[in-house]
Amino acid sequence: MAKFKAVFSNEMRKIFHKKYVTLMIVLVYVVATALGLVLSAGHEYVNDDVDAQQNYENAIEDKRELGAWLDEQDEIFAANGVTVLTSTTGMFYLDKLGVYARACTLIEEVEEYGLGIMVNDYRREVLDMINMLKRRLICYDRIKDYTITAELKGKREMICPIFDEADRAKNYEEMERLEKGLSVDGFAAYIEMKKQDINDPKGNPVIGGIASATNVRQKAFYRDTILEILDIMLEQNITGEYPSHAKFHQDAGRLVEVKWFLHENIKTFGGDELTADTRKALEDEAATIENKMHSGYYNRGKWLNDEFTKDGTIVVARLMLFVGNILITLLVMIIAAGIISKEIETGAVKMLIIVPVKRWKIYSAKVLSLALIATAMTAVLAGWVIVLMGIVFGFGELHLYTSSWGVLSFEAFVLLYALLQLLSTLWYMMVAVSFSTIIRNTAGSITAGIGLLVLSLVGMIFGDTVMNPAILSYVPSICASTLADSVLPHLCKMTDYESIACFGVELGFDGIFTLCYVAVLLVGMVWSARDSFCRRDIK
Amino acid sequence: MVHNGAGYFGIEDMRSAMEKILEIKELTRSFGNKVVVDHISFDVNSGEICGFLGPNGSGKTTTIKMIAGMLFPDSGTISVCGHDVETDFEAAMANVGGIVENPDSYGDFSGRMNLELAAKVRGVSEKRIDEVIRIVGLENRINEKVKRYSLGMKQRLGIAHALLSEPRFLMFDEPTNGLDPAGIRDFRRTIKRLAHEEGIGVLVSSHMMTEMELLCDKVVIIEKGKLMGISDIDLFKNGAAEGDVMQYKLVVSSADDARRIITEKLGDVVRDVNRKARSSKELWEVDIEVEEDDIPMLVKALVCEDVEVWMVEPMGVSLEDAYINATGGGAIG
Numbered sequence: 034m035a036k037f038k039a040v041f042s043n044e045m046r047k048i049f050h051k052k053y054v055t056l057m058i059v060l061v062y063v064v065a066t067a068l069g070l071v072l073s074a075g076h077e078y079v080n081d082d083v084d085a086q087q088n089y090e091n092a093i094e095d096k097r098e099l100g101a102w103l104d105e106q107d108e109i110f111a112a113n114g115v116t117v118l119t120s121t122t123g124m125f126y127l128d129k130l131g132v133y134a135r136a137c138t139l140i141e142e143v144e145e146y147g148l149g150i151m152v153n154d155y156r157r158e159v160l161d162m163i164n165m166l167k168r169r170l171i172c173y174d175r176i177k178d179y180t181i182t183a184e185l186k187g188k189r190e191m192i193c194p195i196f197d198e199a200d201r202a203k204n205y206e207e208m209e210r211l212e213k214g215l216s217v218d219g220f221a222a223y224i225e226m227k228k229q230d231i232n233d234p235k236g237n238p239v240i241g242g243i244a245s246a247t248n249v250r251q252k253a254f255y256r257d258t259i260l261e262i263l264d265i266m267l268e269q270n271i272t273g274e275y276p277s278h279a280k281f282h283q284d285a286g287r288l289v290e291v292k293w294f295l296h297e298n299i300k301t302f303g304g305d306e307l308t309a310d311t312r313k314a315l316e317d318e319a320a321t322i323e324n325k326m327h328s329g330y331y332n333r334g335k336w337l338n339d340e341f342t343k344d345g346t347i348v349v350a351r352l353m354l355f356v357g358n359i360l361i362t363l364l365v366m367i368i369a370a371g372i373i374s375k376e377i378e379t380g381a382v383k384m385l386i387i388v389p390v391k392r393w394k395i396y397s398a399k400v401l402s403l404a405l406i407a408t409a410m411t412a413v414l415a416g417w418v419i420v421l422m423g424i425v426f427g428f429g430e431l432h433l434y435t436s437s438w439g440v441l442s443f444e445a446f447v448l449l450y451a452l453l454q455l456l457s458t459l460w461y462m463m464v465a466v467s468f469s470t471i472i473r474n475t476a477g478s479i480t481a482g483i484g485l486l487v488l489s490l491v492g493m494i495f496g497d498t499v500m501n502p503a504i505l506s507y508v509p510s511i512c513a514s515t516l517a518d519s520v521l522p523h524l525c526k527m528t529d530y531e532s533i534a535c536f537g538v539e540l541g542f543d544g545i546f547t548l549c550y551v552a553v554l555l556v557g558m559v560w561s562a563r564d565s566f567c568r569r570d571i572k
Numbered sequence: 573m574v575h576n577g578a579g580y581f582g583i584e585d586m587r588s589a590m591e592k593i594l595e596i597k598e599l600t601r602s603f604g605n606k607v608v609v610d611h612i613s614f615d616v617n618s619g620e621i622c623g624f625l626g627p628n629g630s631g632k633t634t635t636i637k638m639i640a641g642m643l644f645p646d647s648g649t650i651s652v653c654g655h656d657v658e659t660d661f662e663a664a665m666a667n668v669g670g671i672v673e674n675p676d677s678y679g680d681f682s683g684r685m686n687l688e689l690a691a692k693v694r695g696v697s698e699k700r701i702d703e704v705i706r707i708v709g710l711e712n713r714i715n716e717k718v719k720r721y722s723l724g725m726k727q728r729l730g731i732a733h734a735l736l737s738e739p740r741f742l743m744f745d746e747p748t749n750g751l752d753p754a755g756i757r758d759f760r761r762t763i764k765r766l767a768h769e770e771g772i773g774v775l776v777s778s779h780m781m782t783e784m785e786l787l788c789d790k791v792v793i794i795e796k797g798k799l800m801g802i803s804d805i806d807l808f809k810n811g812a813a814e815g816d817v818m819q820y821k822l823v824v825s826s827a828d829d830a831r832r833i834i835t836e837k838l839g840d841v842v843r844d845v846n847r848k849a850r851s852s853k854e855l856w857e858v859d860i861e862v863e864e865d866d867i868p869m870l871v872k873a874l875v876c877e878d879v880e881v882w883m884v885e886p887m888g889v890s891l892e893d894a895y896i897n898a899t900g901g902g903a904i905g
Binding site for chain 1: 672
């Protein structure tokens with residue numbers, strides 16, 4: 034152990050002796066700090082949102098009520114022998130409650146028209162919904178059960194023509210176009226195309242996830258309202274480029290929904306008639322959204338308009354961690370790329386090997402020193418983000434982070450986010466160490482490592498997520514987000530049955546990716562350590 | 573008293589001072605189809621400086637790298653102080669110091685920092701670092717970055733590395749390469765002192781035959797991976813064992829008298845007679861082939877008959893000649 038410690042201490046000394054290491058370390062924190070300050074500049078923090086914890090608890094309560102209502106529906110379905118399928122088309126912009134509302138609509142459709150529902154998306158919220166529908170699911174399109182698919186095919190016409198594959202593909206296409214942001218001319222063409230779609234008698238108006246009108250009257254109403262919204266989008270260039278644009282889209286969906294409720298005098302899609310109070314509340318809500326839309330509210334401040342100030346700390350913290358993590362990963366990769374090969378290239382390895390220390394200890398000490406540097410830098414970055422955000426926004430004002438699986442304090446969110454990023458950094462580190470050990474060429478290892486990083490960043494740009502905690506590579510990002518979705522809820526001690534069920538479902542599907550991630554790390558380590566270093570000649 | 577790196581031997585320990593420090597048995601290594609080291613076996617004892625000779629590509633460096641644990645043998649064993657290098661690496665290496673191929677170190681570090689890194693792993697004190705720096709004469713340049721060192725300075729630093737932990741076995745691959753004459757002399761003195769006074773076993777691979785001749789006690793010769801011979805250096809040079817006939821050169825005042833007396837005493841043993849060149853006196857060189865034991869009698873007979881004997885010199889060949897004879901001219905293996 035003493036020798037291992039000595040080798041470890043030597044490795045640390047060697048790493049920190051390099052001038053660029055110190056410079057890069059300083060750069061990480063300077064860039065992250067500058068980014069944090071610039072993004073926070075002139076930003077007025079408004080904490081007028083409903084308390085996040087309370088909001089979350091309300092949502093859970095709503096779901097319980099909904100569950101009870103669904104239980105009642107169960108009996109009706111069973112009595113009538115209705116096959117219940119579900120569809121989630123057009124739910125991309127819905128928040129969790131929106132999904133439940135959508136579920137209600139679907140159930141209503143089933144009840145009224147005897148339609149089936151098909152699930153054709155796999156978002157977290159959808160899984161929640163599936164669970165809410167409790168075993169009414171017949172087909173889930175990621176499960177390639179051809180028997181069930183065949184059964185579904187026979188019923189498709191009966192189910193709903195708008196749910197065919199072409200519609201689904203189109204919806205995805207639209208979503209992508211919105212998310213990527215379009216040029217002004219391209220955007221105008223896009224809006225025009227959308228208007229034509231909406232005017233198509235067979236088309237299904239979709240905005241903010243509000244879709245699939247179940248009768249001509251509703252479809253016409255949706256179409257008129259959505260056309261007005263599209264005009265506003267074109268006028269204000271709401272391309273979907275910024276988070277505020279996504280918020281516009283989401284609120285627009287809600288506006289359509291609220292207007293329909295008011296028009297039909299109902300409380301929810303499956304609900305009672307409006308009381309005076311609820312009508313007043315809905316009218317106020319619709320007016321607020323319309324005012325915001327007409328005043329260009331959603332186009333102000335781009336990243337951090339007022340609506341987003343409540344999440345401002347989270348947005349800024351994520352960006353600081355994201356950019357800082359890329360720099361940390363780069364630094365660790367550059368060091369890792371030369372960790373074995375550089376010593377072999379310079380011949381210094383001979384001095385390293387002729388010591389009374391086994392090679393595996395030398396290798397482990399090298400990897401451990403790098404891993405510790407990455408961990409320490411990430412931890413310091415996370416700590417600094419918390420402190421800086423506290424200084425800028427006030428320590429008592431840091432926002433709670435709400436997600437589909439629970440509520441975290443700002444500090445806990447930052448630490449967990451940093452932890453996921455660290456996983457990604459360690460993955461890259463192992464890639465570079467393995468290259469360095471196997472090909473024994475520093476330049477080649479750096480090129481390969483950075484190439485992979487760039488590839489992943491390109492993948493991120495063209496991917497459908499922004500600032501995923503571990504987006505730096507496909508595999509780590511899939512696995513890290515799986516961990517986030519699967520493990521974190523568990524850690525948060527969720528009690529609602531939907532999330533627990535989702536935990537199981539996601540662990541089943543994406544657990545494989547997580548295992549792959551761990552396997553790649555372990556195989557890389559063992560292979561490079563055992564066969565390429567410990568048991569390989571050093572010529 | 574003999575220092576062994578771990579403590580001091582007493583009288584009792586001196587008896588075991590000639591133990592086998594390095595023991596190589598049937599060592600074999602191939603690269604692809606080419607057998608580079610082919611079943612070689614030899615030992616290096618404590619207090620012994622062993623020259624490891626062979627033409628380029630004969631397998632010397634491969635053998636040294638296997639001793640250092642850098643290459644893995646296909647078969648055979650290497651043990652240092654009784655510890656097998658493959659199965660008991662840490663214990664074996666605790667007794668080894670040396671330079672393999674080139675004296676490479678961390679170029680961005682100063683000489684002292686390089687030594688400090690090695691010292692930390694080997695548990696060596698700061699005092700010892702200063703000591704080895706003094707031994708190799710790098711006091712004035714030790715704080716400079718190694719990448720600014722000349723080859724000779726790097727060699728000195730490599731030697732300092734090797735000596736750092738006071739190992740019981742030292743090995744050097746071309747240690748005097750790049751050293752200036754004073755450096756070569758210092759190296760020779762240091763190694764001889766360590767071997768002969770402190771009982772350290774030393775293996776030196778070099779092409780500098782004159783240097784090896786001055787340094788080594790025995791030689792191990794390999795060619796094309798095969799062991800060609802192991803011998804005491806004098807016997808190797810002279811090509812004869814004790815009791816064998818050897819050539820001697822006598823320098824005498826009278827060629828005719830000397831030839832007559834020698835022939836009378838020992839028969840036809842005179843091989844050549846020449847006038848001694850570059851001498852103001854009239855002296856003659858008489859080359860004879862006799863046994864070593866005949867020399868005193870012969871000198872006495874000459875002197876009794878008033879022939880002045882100015883010099884008796886064994887006519888052994890140089891190590892270089894012997895080496896070239898043994899290896900057939902040193903073709904690359």
